Amino acid sequence: MDADVSSTAELLRALGNEHRLTILDWLSDPRAHFPAQRDGDLVTDGVCVGFITDKIGLSQPTVTNHLQYLSKAGLVTSKRIKNWAFYRLVPERVEEARAALARLALPVQRP
């Protein structure tokens, strides 16, 4: 556990928001949630901010904020093509969160 509690906490904090969870869910299967893009592949490059903004019903700056928050926690990466920004999920980082919780979920019962 003490193998970086603070980074784990930051990670879980980033996951602890309704809108961010929704966005991550969408990004985990972009083709199921967004139309195809002209200038970048949904899966390979990621989803553009505009699509997420339209679908989630928040202002564009607020969505950018959430995406930057996720990015700081390492949960997404971004890529710029022309003047679009594409955000892609980093599933390994989600897995790290799961791994950190694994030991808590299985408490040691000493005799």
Next chain:
Amino acid sequence: MDADVSSTAELLRALGNEHRLTILDWLSDPRAHFPAQRDGDLVTDGVCVGFITDKIGLSQPTVTNHLQYLSKAGLVTSKRIKNWAFYRLVPERVEEARAALARLALPVQRP
């Protein structure tokens, strides 16, 4: 996912704090982290607030605050014996968090 995003977010928010993570880690194996108690079994009843307060180095009201936060998220339960309050981990609830993250960690790759 939409099977209660808001409760999942609350759960992950509760997990997203260094001190609360530390406390939960201790509660996942109380005998490894605390001395035996006179008036309640560490595992069966939980750990008393005083032990946690001493070990974590925060004020007692702050610790009570964190424990109540965890309790609202369903991550711990409390039991009062005499004038001690014992807090015990609810590993099933941690497992719920893991389950919610499981689908994100395994993104669908459609052909």
Next chain:
DNA sequence: CATCAAGATAGCTGAATAACTATATAGGAT
């Protein structure tokens, strides 16, 4: 009954979150 000990509650403060509008920046198209 008076006192002590354990925890909870009240009340305060500063920092971080989450939202918005308005504006800046940068690339394409006319």
Next chain:
DNA sequence: ATCCTATATAGTTATTCAGCTATCTTGATG
């Protein structure tokens, strides 16, 4: 060069978080 479009940044506001000290409540004990 100008305009349009996509995103980022600035700046504001209200709320929540995380900590503290001081006090209340409750049970045990002299």
